[in-house]
Amino acid sequence: MSTPASCSLAGEGMYSKLIDDDGAYDDLNRSPDVGLSIYPVAPVRLPPRLSGPGPYRLATVCLATLCGVLLISIIAVTAHYKNKPQTGGEATSAMQKQTQDISALTNSVSKLQEEKKQLQKEKDELLAKLQTKTATTAPEAIKPTTKAPPVCPVDWHLFNSSCYFVSRTTRDWPESQSFCQSQGAHLAIIHTAEEQTFLWNLLPRGHWAAFWFGISDEHTEDQWKWVDGTPLVGGFWEVGEPNNHINEDCGYIVKTRVLERVAVRSWYDAPCSMYWPFICEKEMVAGASTAVPH
Ligand SMILES: [Ca+2]
Ligand SMILES: [Ca+2]
Structure with a gap:
């Protein structure tokens, strides 16, 4: 900015000086004798100056015009660069925003990595605890699976933890109990409908x-x-039983060919001296097995 102003001022100063100088040259031109006598070579260089103030004014005008053009150019360039920083500012702002975004993402990644490390650590700890617990509980957990299920003797049938035997021969009730006892068993004790149904299906x-x-x-x-x-609770008596009809003190199960008869209504009482087949029951210990004659 200072350059055009100074240029303009300089141009104006030069213009004034040239105007003044023109006057001087006019004076000199009016004294040809002095000029010719003092500057022998002046006649060669003086003619433009001696031609009048027009050329200087023209040069001054041209110089001023050039200065004006230069000033306008500088103003235009300045305006151009004034706008450019705005564009650059926007770009800078965008870059700053991108930098901030990248920084935020980097922070997020770092945070996630920290969380991953923490989770990995917790996972390792849990796995270690699980392994410890498995090591301490495994023997107990394996016990039931490795425990051998009860094995019943031939012709004895397993239900839950007992084996049952249905005789093909007949005895009275006391002899039947004696036989069962001789086999390490007793006449069947029936507590549940499931057990009753299981026996019913064997008969x-x-x-x-x-x-x-x-x-x-x-x-x-x-x-x-x-x-x-132990006293009887409930039971699976046929309707009207037990009735002690002819001094009947022993219980038995009846299964006829009538399909409508059901397991849970199949008990009767009868004189204990009657000869019938019988059902033995033996509570089993794992792995026990005894051959039973019948
Ligand atoms: Ca009775
Ligand atoms: Ca009866």
Whole structure:
């Protein structure tokens, strides 16, 4: 900015000086004798100056015009560069924003990496705990799977933890119990409908297929007890039984050919001296096995 101004001022100063000088040259031109006598070579260089003030003014005008053009150019260039920083500012702002975004993403990645490390650490700790727990509990957990299931003797049938034997020969109730005891068993004690149904399914059908099991009221009438001395609770009596019809103190199961008969209504009482097949039950210890004659 200073250059055009100074140029302009300089141009104007030069212009004034040239005007003044023109006057001087006019004076000199008016004294040809002095000029010719003092500057022998002046006649060669002086003619332009001696031609009048027009050329100087023209030069001055041209110089001023050039200065003006230069000034306008400088203003234009300045304006151009004034706008450019704005564009550059926008670019800088965008770059700053991108830099901020990158920084935020970098922070997020770092945070996620930290979380990953933490989770990995927790995972390792949990795995270590699990391995420790597995090592300490494994033997106990394996025990049930490695424990051998009860194995019943030939012709004995497993249900839960007991083996059951259905005889093909007949005995009275006391002899039946004695036989079962000789096998390490007793006449069957039936506590659940599932157990009753299991035994029912073992029994063959017949006109009046009857089988002793381990219940009686031989000691006190109508106070039914199991062979282990425990009292009967509930039971699966046929309708109207037990009725002690002819001094009937021993219990038995009947399974006829009538398909409508059901397991849970199949108990009767009868005189203990009658000869019928019977059902033995043996509570099993794992791996125990005994051959049973019958
Ligand atoms: Ca009775
Ligand atoms: Ca009866």
